[in-house]
Amino acid sequence: MNNVITTTHNVHPLLLDRWSPKSFRDTPVCSNTLNRLFEAARLAPSCFNEQPWHFVVATKSDAALYEKILHCFTEDNQAWAQTAPVLMIAVTKLYFEHNGAPNVFAWHDMGLAVANLTFQAVFEGLQVCEAAGIDHEKVYTELAIPEGYQPCVGIALGYAGNGDNLSPVLQQKHNRERTRKPLSSFVHYGEPDLHMKLNEQQKQVYEMMKGKFEFGDLRPVFEMARARIKH
Ligand SMILES: Cc1cc2nc3c(=O)[nH]c(=O)nc-3n(C[C@H](O)[C@H](O)[C@H](O)COP(=O)(O)O)c2cc1C
Numbered sequence: 001m002n003n004v005i006t007t008t009h010n011v012h013p014l015l016l017d018r019w020s021p022k023s024f025r026d027t028p029v030c031s032n033t034l035n036r037l038f039e040a041a042r043l044a045p046s047c048f049n050e051q052p053w054h055f056v057v058a059t060k061s062d063a064a065l066y067e068k069i070l071h072c073f074t075e076d077n078q079a080w081a082q083t084a085p086v087l088m089i090a091v092t093k094l095y096f097e098h099n100g101a102p103n104v105f106a107w108h109d110m111g112l113a114v115a116n117l118t119f120q121a122v123f124e125g126l127q128v129c130e131a132a133g134i135d136h137e138k139v140y141t142e143l144a145i146p147e148g149y150q151p152c153v154g155i156a157l158g159y160a161g162n163g164d165n166l167s168p169v170l171q172q173k174h175n176r177e178r179t180r181k182p183l184s185s186f187v188h189y190g191e192p193d194l195h196m197k198l199n200e201q202q203k204q205v206y207e208m209m210k211g212k213f214e215f216g217d218l219r220p221v222f223e224m225a226r227a228r229i230k231h
Pocket residue numbers: 018019020021077129130131132133134153178
């Protein structure tokens with residue numbers, strides 16, 4: 001099986017066994033199992049223990065909601081996500097409940113909760129495939145998500161299928177080898193050399209877009225904190 005990955009150092013088997021399938025079996029996931037997955041998500045650590053994560057969940061037995069969530073995935077992703085017995089949209093709260101300030105760790109904490117859910121899923125014999133490819137506007141309108149919350153990812157969950165009914169392109173994705181960068185590329189015992197290695201075209205894209213993505217920028221928060229200390 002190509003989804004098996006080898007490592008130089010021994011790690012927990014759940015990490016080795018997790019992969020992102022593009023095909024799921026028809027077998028439904030029972031509500032007790034789902035509850036264990038959400039319990040695992042619930043145990044994730046979070047900044048100020050605010051637990052900003054939310055999961056909008058539909059199983060195939062709730063056909064109307066399932067269709068609604070499926071249509072929040074981009075068309076490319078719908079092609080494989082529709083095989084999953086459970087679909088979710090992960091939504092995170094962008095402000096702290098305790099003081100109303102922006103929670104710049106909301107995405108980070110959502111990721112921790114999804115990771116917990118994912119490894120519990122693997123423990124249960126299930127697999128998860130996340131999808132960045134969702135239509136954010138549709139999520140806001142179709143699922144009535146208010147201001148102050150942000151959709152993060154779509155999640156398809158189920159027992160991995162064999163991929164036989166997929167298009168050749170998706171079959172190739174389903175069966176592709178899992179690859180990773182070596183440890184030496186991201187573990188730095190000392191000053192890291194993180195200089196930009198983009199080509200000219202990539203640099204242009206970076207320059208064009210860098211001012212437009214502000215989420216996760218801590219500077220305004222620190223500036224406000226400093227200003228409050230001065231007064
Ligand atoms: C945040 C996130 C977004 C992703 N978005 C998509 C997506 O839109 N479509 C897709 O086919 N796979 C998506 N994936 C799956 C990744 O392509 C996959 O995790 C990666 O290639 C590594 O493969 P592995 O999970 O099997 O180890 C996403 C994964 C993550 C974590």
